[in-house]
Amino acid sequence: MARNEAGLKQAIADIRALRERFYKEVKVPGAMNEMNPELDKAGRVADFLELGELMCLDALSREESCGGHFREEYQSEEGEAVRRDDEFAYVAAWEFADQDPGKAKLHKEALVFENVKLITRSYK
Amino acid sequence: MKFTLNVWRQNGPQDKGRMETYQVDQVSDDMSFLEMIDVLNEQLIGQGINPVVFDHDCREGICGMCSMFINGEAHGPGRGVTTCQLHMREFSDGDTITIEPFRAKAFPVIKDLMVDRSAFDRIIQAGGYVSVNTSGNLPDANATPIEKPDADAAFDAATCIGCGACVATCKNASAMLFTSAKVSQFALLPQGQVEAADRVLNMVKQMDLEGFGNCTNTGACEVECPKGISIENIARMNREFLSASITSK
Numbered sequence: 536m537a538r539n540e541a542g543l544k545q546a547i548a549d550i551r552a553l554r555e556r557f558y559k560e561v562k563v564p565g566a567m568n569e570m571n572p573e574l575d576k577a578g579r580v581a582d583f584l585e586l587g588e589l590m591c592l593d594a595l596s597r598e599e600s601c602g603g604h605f606r607e608e609y610q611s612e613e614g615e616a617v618r619r620d621d622e623f624a625y626v627a628a629w630e631f632a633d634q635d636p637g638k639a640k641l642h643k644e645a646l647v648f649e650n651v652k653l654i655t656r657s658y659k
Numbered sequence: 660m661k662f663t664l665n666v667w668r669q670n671g672p673q674d675k676g677r678m679e680t681y682q683v684d685q686v687s688d689d690m691s692f693l694e695m696i697d698v699l700n701e702q703l704i705g706q707g708i709n710p711v712v713f714d715h716d717c718r719e720g721i722c723g724m725c726s727m728f729i730n731g732e733a734h735g736p737g738r739g740v741t742t743c744q745l746h747m748r749e750f751s752d753g754d755t756i757t758i759e760p761f762r763a764k765a766f767p768v769i770k771d772l773m774v775d776r777s778a779f780d781r782i783i784q785a786g787g788y789v790s791v792n793t794s795g796n797l798p799d800a801n802a803t804p805i806e807k808p809d810a811d812a813a814f815d816a817a818t819c820i821g822c823g824a825c826v827a828t829c830k831n832a833s834a835m836l837f838t839s840a841k842v843s844q845f846a847l848l849p850q851g852q853v854e855a856a857d858r859v860l861n862m863v864k865q866m867d868l869e870g871f872g873n874c875t876n877t878g879a880c881e882v883e884c885p886k887g888i889s890i891e892n893i894a895r896m897n898r899e900f901l902s903a904s905i906t907s908k
Contacts, residue, residue, distance in 0.1 A: 564709050569671060570770045572712055573704075 539607040543595040547588055551637070554584040588636040589629055596641065599623045620653050660686040660747055663755040664699065666711055669768050676768070678757075688748035692735060693718060693725060695747055696758075713772040718743040720885065723822030726766075726774055728759040733824035733883045741822060741885045761827035765834070765870040778869035779821050779837060785865035786858035787841040789850050809847045816843035818886045825880035825888075831872030836880040838866045839896035840888045846899050856903035863900055 557580065565571035600609045600616035601623070609617040625643040632638045661684040669676030683699045690698070693715050700710035716722040725742035729735030735745045750756065758772065766774040791797070805813075817840075825836035842859050845851025851858070874893055881890045 562704070564704050564707075566709075570712065570773075573710060 536603070537605045537607050538594050540595065543591050546591045547595070547637070550584060550588045550591065554581075554588070557581065557584060585631075585636045589639055592636065592639065593627050593629065597623055597627065618655065624653065660684075660688055660750070660752045662686060662695070662747075662750065662753070665755065665757040666699075666771070667759045668711070668771055669760075671770060672767050686747050688746065690747045691718065691743050692727070692729065692745040692747065693743045711772060712770040714774070715743065720744045721820060723820035726761040726776065726823055726827070727772055728761055728827055730757055733761065733827040734822075734885055738882070739885055739887055741820075744885075761823050763823075763826045763832035763871070765832065766823060766826060774823075776821070776823050778871070779823065779834070781869065782834065782838055782862055782865045783821075783841060786854070786861040787845075789845060790854060791850070803849055805848060813844050813847040816840045816847070816888065816892055819844075819884075819888050820886060822885060824883050824885060826871065828879045828883040829872065829874075830877065830879070831875060833874050833880075834866050834869070834871035835874040835893050835896065836884060836888055836890065838862050839890075839892035842896045842899060843892040846895060855899060856907055859896060859899040859903050860907060863896070 561577055561580075563571075563577045564573050594604060594606075597604060598606065598609065599619035599622070600606050601618050605616055609619065611617055624646045626646060628642040628644055630640040630642060632640050661682070664681045664683055665678050666681060667676060668679045681699060681703070683695065683702060686695050686698060693713070696711060696713055703710050714724040714726055716724040718725075720741045720743060723741070725734070727734065727742045729742065729745070734740060734742045736749055737745055760766075760768050760772045760774050761776075763774075765778040766776055769775050819837060819840035821837060823837070826832050826834050829836075842862060845858060846855050876890070878890055881888060
């Protein structure tokens with residue numbers, strides 16, 4: 536799987552449109568004050584729509600290729616992943632804000648390695 | 660395939676409940692019974708009728724959630740299967756199928772086909788475990804030799820998934836097949852024998868407290884059990900219970 540800036544921006548726009556439609560058109564059967572598994576499912580779909588957008592936002596902001604995250608803009612001439620440890624050696628912790636995943640605040644948790652040196656793995 | 664379904668509808672534990680009849684078509688013979696209910700529910704939502712609430716989880720016969728009484732049998736026709744493993748090809752096109760929840764005093768209906776089976780959890784909490792100190796200095800499990808017939812019988816008992824088909828099938832709504840399977844899987848092994856007396860006394864006591872009936876050796880439970888748990892386990896539990904009652908402090 537490969538990602539790129541244009542694709543991720545498109546995905547965010549698509550998910551936002553889908554979420555808007557979801558909140559306008561969602562039909563949840565059942566009544567108040569009774570056990571309702573359908574409401575449970577609707578809540579999960581709402582969660583997935585938020586999480587999906589946040590995953591795209593996170594992938595967009597991580598301008599490097601690392602692990603399962605491959606950004607087409609960041610690859611070597613042989614097509615291998617290019618990591619950018621100087622800028623991205625952190626864990627992204629996103630804080631949900633204003634009921635909008637698009638406004639999530641990024642907290643960087645630095646990855647500090649005391650005993651090993653960060654190098655590029657080679658499978659060759 | 661097309662079916663006429665008589666489905667038990669009950670809004671909550673206090674509701675009296677009633678049977679409703681629905682028509683469902685466009686059912687493939689490859690569908691599981693639960694997938695057929697999914698098709699029905701999609702249809703009901705489209706018609707503005709509340710979908711049928713039913714329990715389900717793994718849909719591969721190991722979780723024991725799909726507690727349905729179909730045409731008068733727990734998990735419907737077929738042997739050794741749960742409702743999720745029951746396929747619509749087991750029925751004939753145009754059949755009328757009656758679907759009810761598992762019925763027992765100790766399994767109150769939550770809604771429609773979903774019942775509360777937490778009485779089983781409380782029986783397990785009463786003793787269905789082995790207390791092992793996890794100090795990190797435990798002997799290797801394979802260092803304790805166990806005779807093959809005992810290991811096999813313990814494993815067979817341990818395949819019980821706690822679905823409650825035995826209770827739903829039993830005319831006395833007895834949980835003895837379930838409880839005896841849980842007692843047996845430990846009673847047969849040296850690790851379980853340390854706490855065996857307290858275990859059987861406490862689990863049987865909890866079973867009675869929950870309002871399950873007693874065994875009258877009908878044997879219907881082992882026929883309907885999706886895992887083929889044998890009623891030999893009930894005999895073993897009775898033996899364990901008797902000897903524990905005589906020797907307990």
